[in-house]
Amino acid sequence: MRDITKTFPGVKALSDVSIKVERGTVHAICGENGAGKSTLMKVLSGVYPHGSFDGEILFEGSPVEFRSINDSEHAGVVIIHQELALSPYLSIAENIYLGNEQAKAGIIDWHRTNLEARKLLQRVGLKDNPQTRVMDIGVGKQQLVEIAKALSKRVKLLILDEPTAALNDDDSAHLIGLIKQLREQGITCIIISHKLNEIEAIADAVTIIRDGRTIETLDMHAGEVKEDRIIRGMVGRDLESRYPDHTSHVGEELLRIEDWTVHHPIDRSRRVVDGANLKVHAGEIVGIAGLMGAGRTELAMSVFGHSYGTNISGRLYKRGREIKVTSVAQAVAAGIAYATEDRKRYGLNLIDDIKRNVSGSALGKLANGLGFVNALEETQVANGYRKSMNIKAPTVAAITGKLSGGNQQKVVLSKWMYADPDVLILDEPTRGIDVGAKYEIYTIINKLADQGKGVIVISSELPELLGICDRIYTLSEGHITADVPREQATPEHLMQYMTTFRETTDA
Known part of the structure; x- marks a missing residue:
């Protein structure tokens, strides 16, 4: 991948990122949350299609233009996301061949489906019946089903985004062992992981991304690259942001x-x-x-x-x-109050105004003797927060969904501050x-x-x-x-x- 730049409205997620992965190796990508690791892999796998980013992708020596996940999978590039894309109500075999059904004349051959699924499960070390529903197996086994699904597509480059984040030690160890086996079989892997001990154990090379830029690529076999060295690359920037002075009184x-x-x-x-x-x-x-x-x-x-x-x-x-x-x-x-990380989904009513969002967590404080909300007082309270919190809106009747992210966050904080x-x-x-x-x-x-x-x-x-x-x-x-x-x-x-x-x- 050469000079990959990906921009979202108002945010440059990737800036001239380049990465080279050798055939038959395990290549790790490290960085803090938000560094751009997953975005880069979505570019590679066609989740973000060609034309939505700048830069060039070469696969097996030739330029490629993946316009969809189907395009990348057809070439042998398969991504397994951290949030597994399995249907809990379907069987293991049905999940493996979902979208890639084993059919003759438009009719699914269930005998062949289950037989081929069993072979794939053996490759990843699972002994479960392929007709078992996915909801009836643990998350560790579900991760292996995802890999079996990738193998069914004749994968050449397997991308794993935080594959062991949700696994216990035993399941993690089994998965790491499986990745080593896949490498021996000639399958190239890119792994995004925060578990540096696992990266030390399995990676041939590590690329560090920070703030949407490539910092360096380390050869794990050239000298001793320890966790401290990777950590320094991940966080090695000055604290440039300015924070208001504050004297604590605990x-x-x-x-x-x-x-x-x-x-x-x-x-x-x-x-x-x-x-x-x-x-x-x-x-x-x-x-x-x-x-x-x-x-x-x-x-x-x-x-x-x-x-x-x-x-x-x-x-x-x-x-x-x-x-x-x-x-x-x-x-x-x-x-106790909790301001959610997902303000658009859980923190605010985006189709309602500032006034009702501010009062939403403590309507009882505005109720009159008959149990009705005092609309005048509600407006006065919201106006007070609009001014004190510097919420940039002409009136508290402004629709919350039309505010900027920062002003929406101030509305969330106002709501909980009013609840006291x-x-x-x-x-x-x-x-x-x-x-x-x-x-x-x-x-x-x-x-x-x-x-x-x-x-x-x-x-x-x-x-x-x-x-x-x-x-x-x-x-x-x-x-x-x-x-x-x-x-x-x-x-x-x-x-x-x-x-x-x-x-x-x-x-």
Whole structure:
């Protein structure tokens, strides 16, 4: 891939990225969340078709123009996304040959389908009956079914996006062993992974991408390339962003989470959060750092009234007293708020105005004696936030969906500030907004802490956490791996804990 540039409205996701992958090797791509890794692979696999990006792709020495996934698969390039594309209600065999049916005269040959599927399952080390429904096997086996599906398409270049992010140690080890076997069979693999120990074990070369640009490619066989070297390439930039000055005034413990365990809503045997312990004090800004699939959002949503997960166990304490919050309404009543990372889908009503979005989380405060909302007071409250939060809109009657991302985020924060929680969990609060709006969001976060609130910030941007937080927890595979005071935190330090899988103490 030569000089690949991919632009979305207002954002340059890739800028002159080049990468060369040798035949019959395992080539890893590393970088922080948002660096452009998945975007690059979507360009390669035709998800983003030829013509939607600048640059050139050569496959087996010849230029190619993939205009669809079908084009890339026909050439032998198959991508397996982190979110598996399997139908849970169909059998393993049906999933393997979905879109590539084994048919004669337009009629599916089920005997041949199941026979060929069984052969493919043997290649990936699965002994399950091919007629078993996908929903009845674990996520580790589902990943292997995806690879079997790729093999059915006579794959030459297999792209795996975070293939072990959702797997336990045993399933991960089996998958890594399978990738080694595929390499021996002449199949080339590109693997995107945050698990640096796995990359050390399997990769022949590693390309590091940072902020949409190629930083370097390391030959894993030329000298000893250790995790520290890869980490330095991933995060080795100066903290150029400016953050407002803030003097912390940390008070009493507000919220304590003990031994918090959450299971996946579909694969109930899988622990997404495993025995997490966390606390936040009044006036404190606490960060949660973790790579894709670490369980950050799942932890936050499960604490916020069990809005994610199953078989949730553990204890919550508010100012030292145990509380029960098994619904969102109970969480809000207990003084806990959660501003979602996906504001467009879960945080706002985009077809309604600013006024109703601001008041939505605390309508009871606006109710008159008959239980009706006082419209005049609702307008006054929303206008107050429009001015104090510098929401750029002519009136509070403006439709929220027409605001910029930064102004939408200010509406989300206004909504929860009006609810007046004691603890506010902010999940990716500056995602998709410009630098100027980020500074305003940081200022708002500081003001909330100065009012004695406890603020938990989840962010994929390590410089952001280092710039605004008093303490930072690191999360890896559902485990809290460290609790690092700001004065001891560095990007390399945090990344080390974000890619380790043993519990540690650091403060």
